[in-house]
């Protein structure tokens with residue numbers, strides 16, 4: 001385990017993993033603030049900063065949301081591949097889409113304008129790398145994305161309807177660090193010099 005706050009950017013990039021097993025320790029408000037401050041350092045066109053965040057730090061509420069998400073998961077052909085991957089997990093009544101993490105940060109974009117989602121993804125990656133530096137684990141939960149975009153969900157959370165969900169990310173103290181996942185070598189289409 002590295003000394004907290006001491007990772008270089010390149011070390012954080014290589015040490016980040018999608019963590020799916022968390023200790024019961026709650027993530028402190030101060031730590032969440034640091035993650036959000038790192039997120040908003042992301043670049044954006046004309047510095048328009050199109051991101052906004054919903055933070056949910058209540059395991060009971062997250063367990064309720066997980067049950068609703070599992071029940072409401074769309075079965076359109078568009079999601080067939082995705083669904084196949086998760087069908088087995090979905091079948092387990094105890095499967096929690098948030099892996100029982102105590103903190104969820106949902107990155108939203110200010111609206112559906114071109115380019116905003118990409119910029120918000122930069123913010124999401126910043127957040128995950130900063131978490132790594134703070135000894136926290138994260139996992140993007142694409143599975144929960146459609147649900148956080150539903151008008152009913154936004155109304156319940158008090159999020160204005162024009163905000164568009166980009167990525168829900170669970171945050172917590174890792175119970176176990178997963179092994180590094182494999183990567184293909186960079187596909188270099190052209191390298192002229």
Ligand SMILES: Cc1cc2nc3c(=O)[nH]c(=O)nc-3n(C[C@H](O)[C@H](O)[C@H](O)COP(=O)(O)O)c2cc1C
Nearest residue numbers: 016017018019020139140141142143144167180181
């Ligand atoms: C947009 C996006 C959505 C994802 N959704 C989920 C998800 O719903 N559940 C999950 O367990 N992991 C999810 N992941 C994590 C990926 O499975 C993970 O990033 C990938 O397997 C590579 O592993 P690594 O993050 O440990 O490098 C998602 C990742 C991304 C980028």
